[in-house]
Amino acid sequence: MLRRPPRRQAVTVMREMGMINLSNPTVIPHHDETLSSWLMRWAGDRHTHRSDLLGMVANVQIELADALKSEPDFPSAPGWARSLATVIGMDADDLDRIAWPPSPWVLAPDARCSACVECLGEDGDITAQYMRQLWTDSWRTLCLRHDLPLVQVPAFGWGWGLVGNEVRRAHKTLMRRPYTLVKNLRSAWEATPSVLKEAVYGAEMSLLEAFGEHYTHAGKDGHAASGRLRVWEDLLVVCTTNWQPWSDELPISAAVPTLSAGRRFFRGLRAPPFEGDHNLIRFRSLEDPSIRRMALACVADALQNMASRPTAEPLMKGKARKIWQDVATVLPPNAWDWLSLRAEQWPTTWRHWVLDWRRAALVSSKKVQ
Numbered sequence: 001m002l003r004r005p006p007r008r009q010a011v012t013v014m015r016e017m018g019m020i021n022l023s024n025p026t027v028i029p030h031h032d033e034t035l036s037s038w039l040m041r042w043a044g045d046r047h048t049h050r051s052d053l054l055g056m057v058a059n060v061q062i063e064l065a066d067a068l069k070s071e072p073d074f075p076s077a078p079g080w081a082r083s084l085a086t087v088i089g090m091d092a093d094d095l096d097r098i099a100w101p102p103s104p105w106v107l108a109p110d111a112r113c114s115a116c117v118e119c120l121g122e123d124g125d126i127t128a129q130y131m132r133q134l135w136t137d138s139w140r141t142l143c144l145r146h147d148l149p150l151v152q153v154p155a156f157g158w159g160w161g162l163v164g165n166e167v168r169r170a171h172k173t174l175m176r177r178p179y180t181l182v183k184n185l186r187s188a189w190e191a192t193p194s195v196l197k198e199a200v201y202g203a204e205m206s207l208l209e210a211f212g213e214h215y216t217h218a219g220k221d222g223h224a225a226s227g228r229l230r231v232w233e234d235l236l237v238v239c240t241t242n243w244q245p246w247s248d249e250l251p252i253s254a255a256v257p258t259l260s261a262g263r264r265f266f267r268g269l270r271a272p273p274f275e276g277d278h279n280l281i282r283f284r285s286l287e288d289p290s291i292r293r294m295a296l297a298c299v300a301d302a303l304q305n306m307a308s309r310p311t312a313e314p315l316m317k318g319k320a321r322k323i324w325q326d327v328a329t330v331l332p333p334n335a336w337d338w339l340s341l342r343a344e345q346w347p348t349t350w351r352h353w354v355l356d357w358r359r360a361a362l363v364s365s366k367k368v369q
């Protein structure tokens with residue numbers, strides 16, 4: 001939760017951010033900006049803290065203030081746009097448009113901290129930096145405009161003034177001079193094996209198509225006939241869930257050695273076991289885009305081999321092991337049981353792959369031993 005910074009820190013922040021342009025008090029949302037990002041700029045431009053803005057909102061509709069706290073970008077409380085419009089003097093229809101999620105798989109609110117350094121660099125002054133709507137999608141980990149991987153950032157725009165001193169020191173260059181990092185990041189990304197990059201591009205493309213199909217051809221059960229989205233969802237859950245209560249390592253971590261050439265952009269993760277049902281919220285709560293990128297590459301690898309077997313080449317050509325195989329080999333029986341159960345809802349042509357993967361993983365794990 002955001003807190004008001006101590007007065008001394010606030011003064012430092014104001015100095016860092018430069019003079020506020022009082023001659024232009026109206027902050028217009030960018031066409032691709034999220035609601036929380038714009039409200040933060042709106043409040044900052046008026047020397048108002050976001051919590052004061054929420055207080056004003058609560059005076060009009062208390063439920064809306066609560067809704068904005070728990071879902072700051074895509075609120076769904078009835079009548080929220082009309083109430084907020086009266087506070088900030090903006091058209092309710094425009095607010096509705098800003099708060100439309102880019103896809104059903106948006107990141108959990110606390111995990112919305114992915115950004116493209118080149119986009120941020122183009123924004124100019126730190127107070128002008130803003131969060132793009134596409135960066136809130138859990139399955140997008142690239143900036144297609146600049147052909148760069150997204151990175152994790154501690155804050156956007158005025159939010160920088162609310163982070164702790166330690167974080168500010170650690171990420172000073174990233175936030176205040178992001179353009180200076182572009183060259184290094186670009187050359188490291190260009191040096192990453194193309195099969196890995198293509199796996200991620202392919203994953204994003206495949207999901208984009210799956211969402212398109214989902215919206216236009218979804219049946220009564222809410223799923224399109226091909227079931228692609230369901231298969232993607234289940235495999236992403238498998239890769240990013242702690243299946244053993246004593247282990248803090250996610251299955252995708254098993255593929256990290258295979259991906260050593262691109263380790264900077266493909267990372268595994270240690271995370272405490274996730275309480276609750278196994279579903280996509282785990283993937284959607286991963287803050288670091290390099291971990292989600294890793295899971296996407298892993299599922300793309302599984303599905304690539306599924307689509308073109310038996311002649312398919314492993315995604316990591318020339319390597320003894322490949323990404324999905326690495327992960328499948330470490331999956332414990334309860335993960336396979338869960339996946340088998342889920343696969344009963346998959347299209348029949350795809351269903352048998354779970355059994356095949358499980359058999360192959362068993363053989364592979366015996367070889368490893």
Ligand SMILES: [Zn+2]
Pocket residue numbers: 116117118119120143145146148
């Ligand atoms: Zn960009």
